[in-house]
Amino acid sequence: VENGKLAYQWASNYMSILHKIKQKNQKGNPLFGFKLGLCLHITRETSVLVMTARDLGAEIALCSANPLTVNQEICTFLSSEGINTFAWRNETDEEYNSCIRSVLDFKPDIIIDDGSDLHIAAHKYKSKRVCGGTEETTSGVKRLKSLQTKKRLLYPVIAVNNAFTKYMFDNRYGTGQSVIEGIIRATGVFLGGKKIVICGYGWVGRGVAATARGMKALVIITEIDPIRALEAYMDGFYVKPLIEVAEIGDIFITCSGQKEVIRQEHIERMKNGVILTNAGHFDVEIDVKYLKSMDCNPVRLLPYVDCYSFDGKKVYLVAQGRVVNLVCADGNPSEIMALSFANQLLSIIFIAKND
Amino acid sequence: VENGKLAYQWASNYMSILHKIKQKNQKGNPLFGFKLGLCLHITRETSVLVMTARDLGAEIALCSANPLTVNQEICTFLSSEGINTFAWRNETDEEYNSCIRSVLDFKPDIIIDDGSDLHIAAHKYKSKRVCGGTEETTSGVKRLKSLQTKKRLLYPVIAVNNAFTKYMFDNRYGTGQSVIEGIIRATGVFLGGKKIVICGYGWVGRGVAATARGMKALVIITEIDPIRALEAYMDGFYVKPLIEVAEIGDIFITCSGQKEVIRQEHIERMKNGVILTNAGHFDVEIDVKYLKSMDCNPVRLLPYVDCYSFDGKKVYLVAQGRVVNLVCADGNPSEIMALSFANQLLSIIFIAKND
Amino acid sequence: VENGKLAYQWASNYMSILHKIKQKNQKGNPLFGFKLGLCLHITRETSVLVMTARDLGAEIALCSANPLTVNQEICTFLSSEGINTFAWRNETDEEYNSCIRSVLDFKPDIIIDDGSDLHIAAHKYKSKRVCGGTEETTSGVKRLKSLQTKKRLLYPVIAVNNAFTKYMFDNRYGTGQSVIEGIIRATGVFLGGKKIVICGYGWVGRGVAATARGMKALVIITEIDPIRALEAYMDGFYVKPLIEVAEIGDIFITCSGQKEVIRQEHIERMKNGVILTNAGHFDVEIDVKYLKSMDCNPVRLLPYVDCYSFDGKKVYLVAQGRVVNLVCADGNPSEIMALSFANQLLSIIFIAKND
């Protein structure tokens, strides 16, 4: 309990906006009588959101949006505080679904989700009490829009992801720091003077590029959208097609949100010792299948670095191509999560008031 | 063995200059017949230096310059390669001295040291075979100069530390990256917009300031040397006396090489939640004694963060005031250590040739 | 003629996109038979737009959107090329209106305007042949929207100003360079270490802030919009209310697009020797009337710097509070104007094709 509590306290320090929202809404106890069902990445920041909602009167059941990202000490702490916590590290698929069922059995009035697994399950099991919900991610919103198109969406959901204060600060500033930190932590390489190729100049790419330049790296941008490419050019970065810079990059970071950005024709041209990393949400931006087809037995050199050897060269893949800031570092900092979770909390209060 | 070997190979990738020096000097086997006694921080980078020297013909005995920084897997690997390795993690003082004695019993011709403990011991036990040596640090050089003044220095020593390619690159660029990385890794705080007070604008301070600005922090410099202060001002930093900015800083980083830079009168003015870290070699720049006198029972919030509570506020001390980049991160990157160790290797070859 | 031609050629070098649009549209001679009436700032960049439109078949009459910004050599050159040019440096109000009338007497089919003076006149005199037009500025678009609301707009107008490639590149990048250059050219001050207060963090403010930081100035942002203020904070700038930083700024730059941003209560707190400049379109952001009420006889110290003396201090006003990059430097660079004028040219061709 103690470690989880300390981690919760630490994160609280940097999330004072949640505290302010609590103070402003404390009169009337706006969440009193409401049951919240949450399906989120269980981190120290999440515990701050959960505790704040409880302090505003809510009853809460919580499961994890991802079996791999559960912080066990936080689970222990939240349980000790009377939060119904259905989550543990390394759940099996069956356990994962069972946890979601447990949250639904709790009969939530409001559902807070990250990826929409809980929303979809609520629809499947026709939970009748739900009066509204929120969704944190783009991909989760997509799934709900599909339901809406089929006129099967049973309750209104607020797309928290679409808030400017979410995607701009979260994607640009938060990810900018945490991706670069994840790469240093995983590989130990010195970034000064390294040629870092950043694929995509959206909010994430802009943030990563700015931080990489701040570390004195030599940043090269690849971008297929012409206006973004022009923006990158005027921001003072080299802008080139990926195929042309494949052979000169020391480190590649995919930030595009697209599939198979780095493919066979690029990897073939890359130099010996190249490092490949992904900053996008899903592990689809680097063609890992191709790497495995060339070397089915890569060597794990460092905890998060696999070495693929073929064609007389070595290719280092970080975190198996999964999102580097969450796997190799601690994800977005508390200050940034505070902005996302402020939107979540305000949305919950809004739904409760307008029930 | 395997992990140590992989770590050695990883570091080798980024230290190709040692490989080049080896190739250039391979004819004639310049270190053949020489016994080297080394007392260094045992890291993956050190293993690259050791293996290169062995490949040039040297016989080698190795102990650690610091009981806390021993990489056990590297020790195992080096032993498996036939290097006489007298070191293990968490040596007691007695064991530490015994390891140094073991290296001297090996009767080295050349001594390579980091801090001069091995040099001093060689003088104490009047090792007769030593024909020369090197010293990596400023403080080690000081001890040797003191011997020289008393006309008691028994053999010539090259002060590798004084090379421009050592102190400039090591201190400015290497430390610039690793200190900032250590702070993020230890605390998880977001640096964008944080007011970071950097005490001292020497090589280390310049490097840390540049990287902190690159992370979008708001950097404030304190510096008592007027020309350095003017340089910091023209580099676009706020420059103020420490006492005046004590109450506005979010994070303080000491980079001065001086004693008791951050003292009672500063800490008293600091705000609640301030973070104190040290980037200097010794743990003397922050007055930890004062903190302990105010709160004899600090809480360890995170593995490297202690919370001192007094006067109604909390002060977070990172790594107990010890050097943050070595304690909380991996020290200087391989690319930077390669420059220092190139000087070491060239010095060893020079001594051997001029024996 | 020669100087105007050379200036036209120089600008052409950096506006190749207009050349490419010409080449792509040359077949069919899309502007043949169309009369264009233009009311623009007559600069070397404008001559490139005019010559390109002529090469695509148009007949052209041109007057100036501002009597003070006429480049006389460009007028001479354009006249020599057969363009009907009704403009000269320092026109009186009467002459200015007479020039506009001359363009209307030319009976244009398409009107290209900067500020909408020509559009308004065309409505007043009920020009019947006009089939469409474009407008470059925000304020011009406002006047036309007012006509539209009253159902009195006689022909469709494309708001070129609203294109992302106009306001982002023009306002952020172009103005970022030219405002800083204008300040240096007017005052000669060294920017390194200077405390520069930038009022407003819209596109112009962002651009000016980035360039000022690039010159190693110490940048402070004032911004009333909370999300923009947070963005400025995370970009690593000091963010404060203007009233709090009035007494510490060395240079103030208004970039807000609002009226009376810098007022009596701010100026009263400012220090001796402060420099006030405006980067907004209109000369309303600094309360010049207040300055004049305090010192009705300011001294012109340098060609673009007036010194107001009162309350025992001196306040330096640059360019009488008018937009510093156009008055003290050459306005936006050719590369940036090329983007705006590409939109203009494509709009003209679109209108001609859809007549």
Place this chain on the structure above:
Amino acid sequence: VENGKLAYQWASNYMSILHKIKQKNQKGNPLFGFKLGLCLHITRETSVLVMTARDLGAEIALCSANPLTVNQEICTFLSSEGINTFAWRNETDEEYNSCIRSVLDFKPDIIIDDGSDLHIAAHKYKSKRVCGGTEETTSGVKRLKSLQTKKRLLYPVIAVNNAFTKYMFDNRYGTGQSVIEGIIRATGVFLGGKKIVICGYGWVGRGVAATARGMKALVIITEIDPIRALEAYMDGFYVKPLIEVAEIGDIFITCSGQKEVIRQEHIERMKNGVILTNAGHFDVEIDVKYLKSMDCNPVRLLPYVDCYSFDGKKVYLVAQGRVVNLVCADGNPSEIMALSFANQLLSIIFIAKND
């Protein structure tokens, strides 16, 4: 008189260190009874030095160190203040020498020089009263050292140029701003995204590189010294041999202090429309003779831009290859000159006290 006085007052604002030196030394009137002979660039900053020396009791005669850089209004002002001023704009060689003679005829006790023309003349005419002097430039110091070697130096001279506060601030910070400003003022080009090749990474090169990056240019460094090249690399710049980047640079700036840095083999590879500029003291870094051999009749496109046409391309030479910040802009800012002139003034007082 009025304009010169205003310009003097403007510069005084930014040179308060001279005022402080005056205040500190005012007792005892240390320069009373001394005649100073000065040979300096006659700028507004110089007038501040001259007036301060006069206020400390000196009698003064002044001539110009360069016939082209004389500020006529400053001459008029100084004359009106009783300074013996022997200088005017565009002196002939004969007039230039005559002015120097006039200063010697004044029988100075102390000589302050920039280039050593006055010192050499004093030796030629065996001025007997001179008890000491100062010299501002590297090249001037060279000439005096040559005299010293031949044991013909008649009085001690302080090499003001060698002060750390002169060469570091003057060369890095001052030149960094003024060179970039000179290029923008001369050509009007937008620097964002431009590939700027900087030849040499000494103090000037470092300053220009930092400012160019601050303007969002893409900076490439060429440097033959390996340690400086490594420094540039770790500072995050592209570092390449000039011959390899000749064909990709948009703008070249020589900052090397060497002769014929940009030569035929480089110019032949450059692309159409390239801009060549020099930031070094002498006009020898770009091989202008080669350009003239290829096009003996270059066209002056803009006041400071000559277009050489040959081999089917155009090469734009700025300021005929002379130092761009002095020719196209106002040289170093007052704040920077204040540091140089503080050294001058302290040296003069020292000489007077130790006569």
